Amino acid sequence: MLGITVNETLLRRWAGWLAPSCQPFFLAAAEAGRLGLAADAARELSPELRDTYEVWNLATDLETVWLGEDAFHTLPRDVRVELVRAQERHGRGAVPTVDGWTDLLDAQALREQADEQHFVWWPSLVEPHRADVLPRWVSEGLLPCRRRSVPEEIWRAAAAVLPNARALSGTFAGGSRGSALDSGATNCFATVMTAAGVRNAADESFEAWLAARCTAGGTDDVPGSVLVWRDASGAATHAAVTLGGGWVLHKPGQEWYSPRQVISVTDVMRLAPPGLTLHRHTLR
Structure with missing residues (x-):
């Protein structure tokens, strides 16, 4: 990708950093309360997850809610919609547009995740398509190495x-x-x-x-x-x-x-x- 060879070990790490099985969602206290979600202030983000979610773009007073993939999908649809919209609004990284990925991933699954416009990465999306998803995601907006x-x-x-x-x-x-x-x-x-x-x-x-x-x-x-x-x-x-x-x-x-x-x-x-x-x- 980008004219660079990446070994399988690093690809596996990337998949885990882009789509961890449990990931952070950033909300104002009032938003978390309205959605019925509890923040976990004790849990820290790894340096890699700080990069994935671009935490330097986030307001410092936001609370962090951690959700696993199953717990996320168990939430009512309207809660998921508001949750993902809030991530896009607050500037969290790794909130891609649905239209940008329907050529590689199941369009219905992406649209049903939240508001039909944006989604978040989960292992079930990335792992089966790692060889296609990771090169595109990593290469976005960059020139190839020459x-x-x-x-x-x-x-x-x-x-x-x-x-x-x-x-x-x-x-x-x-x-x-x-x-x-x-x-x-x-x-x-x-x-x-x-x-x-x-x-x-x-x-x-x-x-x-x-x-x-x-x-x-x-x-x-x-x-x-x-x-x-x-x-x-x-x-x-x-x-x-x-x-x-x-x-x-x-x-x-x-x-x-x-x-x-x-x-x-x-x-x-x-x-x-x-x-x-x-x-x-x-x-x-």
Whole structure:
């Protein structure tokens, strides 16, 4: 998927992270009370589930209700409708549209789950169709990795300043940052530092590394130019590193399903969100 080979072990983990047998639903206290659902404040989300459900988008005062697949389907239809609508309204991740998946999954089952427009993932939906569902879900909105298009001479030149870039490109992290499966390069900043040879990059400060290892300025056609996008407050929001020859290595997001990929410099510039300022640095 995305031009990257994924082994069966990782696919099984992904299926469990996308569609756990018991999953969280986020509700305001009044909503939970109206629907007759009890929150469980003691149960914590794993780092992977925090990514799946994009908890950074959620209001901090929402309560968490945990439901298994059987318990969810046992709820009255009107309760399921309101529950799933609330997830979409609050910004919970993994609430896809029915119309986007009826070519792969049973349309009636998807429409009957809630309001006929949105649904949530359960093992009964994902497991029988894992080979089709996961590649589409992971690939949505992303460009394919083009590491195989990079000429051999570019890789050789890049190795002098980016010793780990080639091995890192075209891979997925084993899990999310903060989990036992954390492989280090789980976000864009750690990916750049790991490519440059930093061990345990997830534990290092990107800004401190940038100040210690780089000088301001750089060009995009040589290996080792660190591209940093900053918001209006000056905070770094994304980073990538050039390989030379018009290629760049980056990790588009912090989530477990975001790959360490090679794309063109042109594409990484085009994909940058509006309102950010690009700063260039050169590895020394």
